[in-house]
Amino acid sequence: MAFDGTWKIDRNENYEKFMEAMGVNIMKRKLGAHDNLKITMQQNGNKFTITESSNFRTIDIEFTLGVNFDYSLADGTEVNGAWNMEGNKLVGTFTRKDNGKVLKACREIIGDELVQTYVYEGVEAKRIFKRG
Numbered sequence: 001m002a003f004d005g006t007w008k009i010d011r012n013e014n015y016e017k018f019m020e021a022m023g024v025n026i027m028k029r030k031l032g033a034h035d036n037l038k039i040t041m042q043q044n045g046n047k048f049t050i051t052e053s054s055n056f057r058t059i060d061i062e063f064t065l066g067v068n069f070d071y072s073l074a075d076g077t078e079v080n081g082a083w084n085m086e087g088n089k090l091v092g093t094f095t096r097k098d099n100g101k102v103l104k105a106c107r108e109i110i111g112d113e114l115v116q117t118y119v120y121e122g123v124e125a126k127r128i129f130k131r132g
Contacts, residue, residue: 002088003048003107007114008132009037018118018125022103024075031056032074038132039114048083079103 012033019029035054042049046065051058056074063069068082071094081094081103092105104119114129 002109003041003043003090003114006038006040006132007129009035010113010128010130013126013128014123015125015127018120018123019075021121021123022073022075022077028075035074037127037129039129 016029016033019032024032035056037052037054040051040053048061048063048065050061050063052061054074059072061069061071063083066082066084068080070078070080072078078097079094080097081092083090083092085091088108090107092107094103094105095101096103101121106117108115108117112131114131116127116129118125118127
């Protein structure tokens with residue numbers, strides 16, 4: 001599938017502002033903006049296996065489209081939600097366990113890049129990855 005492969009972070013847009021809206025402290029925001037994130041994705045039908053590897057942690061995530069699962073963000077924020085396919089986009093809706101607020105995420109291939117868009121409390125950020 002189109003998402004399959006290894007993707008390395010290339011650049012961020014408005015990511016520090018997004019992390020600030022999420023309540024991430026300034027030290028973690030500065031580190032998070034330079035985390036050297038690498039994502040390896042493998043799709044098998046409705047099932048996805050993803051490995052996220054950064055300067056801070058390596059985590060394996062398995063999920064099935066449309067099925068809720070628990071996930072811990074890099075800053076330790078706990079969320080629950082699901083990914084769904086909408087056309088050629090992976091769209092995720094996750095609810096924070098600490099305050100009940102919603103985090104939206106979208107992954108799509110644009111040209112030769114994987115673009116991840118996040119929206120939380122009206123603040124939008126993008127992380128753009130290139131195949132690596």
